[in-house]
Amino acid sequence: MIGLLARRIGSSLLTLVLVSMVIFAAASLLPGDAAQEALGQSATPAQVTALRHEMGLDAPAPVRYARWLAAMLRGDPGQSSVANMPVRDIIAQRLPNSLMLAGMTAVVAVPLALVLGIVAAIHEGTAIDRALNIATISMVAMPEFLVATLGVLVFSVDLMWLPAIALVSDASGPWETLRSCLLPVMCLTVVVVAQMARMTRAAIADQLGRPYVEMARLKGMGLRRIVLVHVMPNAIGPVVNAAALSLSYLMGGAIVVETIFSFPGLASLMVNAVTSRDMPLLQACAMIFCAAYLLLILIADIAAMLADPRLRAQ
Amino acid sequence: MSGLSWTGRIGLGLVLFWLSVAAVGPMLAPHSVGDFVDMEVFDTISARFPLGSDYLGRDMLSRLLFGARYTVFLGLGAAVLACLMGTALALVSVLRGGWVDEVLARGMDTLTSIPSKVLALVLVAAFDSTLGLLLVICALTYAPGNYRIARALAMNLMQLDFVTAARVRGEGAVYIALREVLPNMVGPLLADLGLRCVFVVLLLSGLSFLGLGVQPPYADLGSLVRENISGLTDGAPAILAPALAIASLTVGANLLIDAIRTGGPR
Numbered sequence: 001m002i003g004l005l006a007r008r009i010g011s012s013l014l015t016l017v018l019v020s021m022v023i024f025a026a027a028s029l030l031p032g033d034a035a036q037e038a039l040g041q042s043a044t045p046a047q048v049t050a051l052r053h054e055m056g057l058d059a060p061a062p063v064r065y066a067r068w069l070a071a072m073l074r075g076d077p078g079q080s081s082v083a084n085m086p087v088r089d090i091i092a093q094r095l096p097n098s099l100m101l102a103g104m105t106a107v108v109a110v111p112l113a114l115v116l117g118i119v120a121a122i123h124e125g126t127a128i129d130r131a132l133n134i135a136t137i138s139m140v141a142m143p144e145f146l147v148a149t150l151g152v153l154v155f156s157v158d159l160m161w162l163p164a165i166a167l168v169s170d171a172s173g174p175w176e177t178l179r180s181c182l183l184p185v186m187c188l189t190v191v192v193v194a195q196m197a198r199m200t201r202a203a204i205a206d207q208l209g210r211p212y213v214e215m216a217r218l219k220g221m222g223l224r225r226i227v228l229v230h231v232m233p234n235a236i237g238p239v240v241n242a243a244a245l246s247l248s249y250l251m252g253g254a255i256v257v258e259t260i261f262s263f264p265g266l267a268s269l270m271v272n273a274v275t276s277r278d279m280p281l282l283q284a285c286a287m288i289f290c291a292a293y294l295l296l297i298l299i300a301d302i303a304a305m306l307a308d309p310r311l312r313a314q
Numbered sequence: 315m316s317g318l319s320w321t322g323r324i325g326l327g328l329v330l331f332w333l334s335v336a337a338v339g340p341m342l343a344p345h346s347v348g349d350f351v352d353m354e355v356f357d358t359i360s361a362r363f364p365l366g367s368d369y370l371g372r373d374m375l376s377r378l379l380f381g382a383r384y385t386v387f388l389g390l391g392a393a394v395l396a397c398l399m400g401t402a403l404a405l406v407s408v409l410r411g412g413w414v415d416e417v418l419a420r421g422m423d424t425l426t427s428i429p430s431k432v433l434a435l436v437l438v439a440a441f442d443s444t445l446g447l448l449l450v451i452c453a454l455t456y457a458p459g460n461y462r463i464a465r466a467l468a469m470n471l472m473q474l475d476f477v478t479a480a481r482v483r484g485e486g487a488v489y490i491a492l493r494e495v496l497p498n499m500v501g502p503l504l505a506d507l508g509l510r511c512v513f514v515v516l517l518l519s520g521l522s523f524l525g526l527g528v529q530p531p532y533a534d535l536g537s538l539v540r541e542n543i544s545g546l547t548d549g550a551p552a553i554l555a556p557a558l559a560i561a562s563l564t565v566g567a568n569l570l571i572d573a574i575r576t577g578g579p580r
Binding site: 029133134137138141142144145157249270273286 | 439
């Protein structure tokens, strides 16, 4: 068990290192560099070369990669080339907001998806199942900006219940923050719930066809008890996996929703970094999103291992 | 066709509709894309402007008919390219096996663990967003997913007797890949192509919506949503029409794929 866990974690770490190489390589494809940027158009080639040497930019790529990775591990992703601030400080302002938005969405979306998935699985083949199937399949393919603009039209323009812009700052109280986050949370919920519900339905429906469920039914056990006590523990692996995949979307995938509502999160920060070609900031954001994804998948795998002794015995 | 459920038929109808719009739309447009024809901006629906006018007073229907072309063709093109790359690498991987397979699988795994939007953003920052590069970026973003599926399919097929027979016959690797394995993967691969097409259209319009996708003077449906975002508070048709257009295309395609998958041979 311990060995298996260690191997699984090691594999995640290796993937993270490989991901960092991809991100570093992509960033070094950009023409021009920080030295050029800092000195501007009027600098002579000699000045640029000198500064480049001073900043260590003339070192070969593997050396620069090693330095960058070491700095990232120390928690210092460098200086933002546009804002002239340490990247760490910029991210420290935004990360809590992103985590808050993702957390609030998870609290709403995960139970909702579980209920929808279980309801569809129990009524497999009936009108309810088909209706949920069509609904979730359509929601999966819905562009986020349509969901968000419709949300704004209905709740901010027509009903005037909720603000169309999510102003989140230290000055706003908890009630204010909650109110301004409601629309973004609703949109993200619509976006992530469908996929999670579909995967939950598939996992539960697969279990419901097994002999042990038939046995429980023949014993005269109620459906609620069968699903919650017998089926759920067996379906926990795929279900947690579905939840992890969907939740990982809440970090990097919230880009469009954050932008529409001007929510000060990490994803919209990354968009700004792309627009202004702020590479250190972009790299740091991308690494955080990838690390979050890998961490969630790792947690899902470990949860599946804990729930299913067969996976441990491999 | 007759085997399709009613949702599948709706999906098929929507997909065919958007394909024909992309093909002949610009010819049907009542106005030129760039013409300022309305004195009002964000005009509502009227007989003269069936979808209202945009933030500069241009005819929205004409903008949409031109924009659909970029969304549909870039989406299709990138999805086809992604599947070609993914499947070709998967075949190499399975036929070669050994360290080639290991390196490719690990590399593709790495790319799939970068969330697709993040990967696309990094690539847009590193390259640029001209139409050709956008096509390549979207294809690169979704090729690893196709690789995974194609590799699993090919792995299963390689175990089957007819492949062993071909090997024993002394056929070369290329022959086995293209004549024995590939034809038996076409069905599931086409379904995957359709799904990837939906993903690419959503990614591309998302990028355009953020201002990082299709750049002016070209405008795809996502760009149309972006440029008219200030009409949101008026509930202008100029912002809803392109957003609904994308949704009808992607939802339609998804319904069609689902109907084919569940309705076809199990």
